[in-house]
C-alpha cells in the first residue's frame with residue numbers, strides 16, 4: 001500500500017501491465033479499511049475515534065497490535081478476494097452495518113454475529 005495514491009499515469013500503466021500478464025484487477029472501496037481491525041473486523045464504537053494512531057494499529061476489541069498499513073492492506077485484500085465468492089468476506093457487511101449505525105443510531109446489526 002503506497003503512502004501516496006497512484007497518479008493517473010501510474011494507475012493506467014499498472015492496469016496495462018496487469019492485463020498484459022493476465023492478472024485480474026479488482027477495485028474496492030477503501031472506506032473504513034484503515035479503521036477496521038483485519039483480525040476481528042471491529043471498528044471503534046465511538047464515531048470519530050479510531051484504533052489507528054499514526055503508523056500503529058491497536059485493536060481495543062481483540063487486542064491485535066501491528067502496523068496500520070499492514071492492517072489496511074489485509075482489509076483491502078479481504079474485500080478484493082470476496083468479489084468472486086458467493087458469501088463475500090463478511091467485512092463489507094460489517095462496514096455497511098457500521099455506516100448504517102452512524103446514520104441511524106437505533107440500527108441493530110443482524111447480518112452477521114460475532115466479530
Ligand SMILES: [Zn+2]
Pocket residue numbers: 037038039040041042059060061062063064
Ligand atoms: Zn481486533
